[in-house]
Amino acid sequence: MFLGLQSFLFCLTISCTKPSINIIPNNSDTTINNQDDSTNTDTTMTDTTTNIDTTGNIDTSANAGNFTWLALGDSYTIGQSVNENERFPAQIISLLKNDSIFIKAPQYIATTGWTTLNLLDAIAAQQPKGPFDIVTLLIGVNDQYQHFDTAGYRVHFNQCLLNAIALAGNKKDHVFVLSIPDYSVTPFAQNSDTAQISKEIDEFNAINKTITLSFGISYTDITPLTREMKNDASLIAYDGLHPSGKEYAEWAALLAPEFIKILK
Numbered sequence: 001m002f003l004g005l006q007s008f009l010f011c012l013t014i015s016c017t018k019p020s021i022n023i024i025p026n027n028s029d030t031t032i033n034n035q036d037d038s039t040n041t042d043t044t045m046t047d048t049t050t051n052i053d054t055t056g057n058i059d060t061s062a063n064a065g066n067f068t069w070l071a072l073g074d075s076y077t078i079g080q081s082v083n084e085n086e087r088f089p090a091q092i093i094s095l096l097k098n099d100s101i102f103i104k105a106p107q108y109i110a111t112t113g114w115t116t117l118n119l120l121d122a123i124a125a126q127q128p129k130g131p132f133d134i135v136t137l138l139i140g141v142n143d144q145y146q147h148f149d150t151a152g153y154r155v156h157f158n159q160c161l162l163n164a165i166a167l168a169g170n171k172k173d174h175v176f177v178l179s180i181p182d183y184s185v186t187p188f189a190q191n192s193d194t195a196q197i198s199k200e201i202d203e204f205n206a207i208n209k210t211i212t213l214s215f216g217i218s219y220t221d222i223t224p225l226t227r228e229m230k231n232d233a234s235l236i237a238y239d240g241l242h243p244s245g246k247e248y249a250e251w252a253a254l255l256a257p258e259f260i261k262i263l264k
Contacts, residue, residue: 065093065102067133067263070109070167072119072160076181077110077138079248081237086245089136091252092259101263103134115142116156123163131169134259137161138178140204144197154207161211173262176255177212179205179223181243185230188241198227218258225250 071077071089079087085094089106096103109122116139139160143153161177168174183189184197205223212219226243229235235247243251 065104067101067103069093069103069106069134069136070128070130070132070164071106071136072123072164073110073136073138073178074114074119074142075110075112075242076141076178077136078108078112080112080242081239082242082245082248086248088248088251088255091245091249092256095252095256096259096263099260099264101260103263107132113142114139115146115148116140116153116160118142119160120156120163123160123167128167130167131171132167132174133263134174134176135164135168136176136178136255137164138180140180140208141183141201144180144200144204150203150207153204154211157208158211161215161217165215165217172215172217176218176220176258177208178251178255179209179219179221181226182223183226183241185227186236186241188239220251220254220258222251222254225254 069089077087077089079090084090089108093103093106107128109119109126109128111118111122114122119139137160140153140157143156161175164175164177165172180201182198182201184192184194184201189197201223205221209219209221226235226247229243229247235244235250236242237244
């Protein structure tokens with residue numbers, strides 16, 4: 001029963017099976033449906049003219065900023081199991097207001113369960129209109145979770161980053177990559193080989209860091225912060241897997257000064 005719940009938390013599908021190690025999925029077979037969550041609808045958001053909050057009301061004040069932001073990723077970007085204002089992009093925007101920097105409500109291409117291939121497919125399908133003043137990229141935990149090989153991840157992450165650069169108008173200093181969180185320290189993984197999960201997360205992060213730095217792009221290592229969840233339950237959302245708003249606040253504190261450097 002617990003194993004079934006684990007699979008549900010990461011990728012809710014009509015028939016969700018975990019691929020074998022070293023199998024890269026076919027592009028047409030990798031779509032993972034959104035998790036049904038009462039706190040967060042976890043949908044991709046592509047309209048920058050209006051922002052619909054969690055109650056269904058349109059918030060026009062969120063779009064009064066001078067700068068635009070495209071947030072690319074998965075459940076960690078969309079803030080699964082936290083309120084919208086607790087997502088790390090929302091918390092960064094709040095911090096930047098203190099420096100008189102105003103960013104419009106972010107445009108999200110991010111959904112729970114997405115791999116690098118899912119993200120590439122979504123970008124191609126949605127064709128977001130750039131350039132954006134900020135583009136963030138956090139992707140890879142589901143590649144690791146579904147046991148996709150690191151060689152495939154290297155290729156697909158590189159493609160994701162090239163897309164991010166293009167969407168930032170080829171301004172590399174306006175692109176920000178975040179490392180993959182380590183979920184091995186959460187209750188979700190308590191019956192799994194946590195040492196192996198952590199090792200694999202490090203391997204995937206070594207790849208995305210090397211590629212990111214090779215392009216001269218900002219890389220923010222949030223993984224050590226996520227490992228603090230092992231001893232602090234307040235950093236974990238109610239689902240026992242994803243970060244809480246308190247944890248996302250720590251990411252925001254790292255990234256906000258980097259944004260200020262290019263937007264001030």
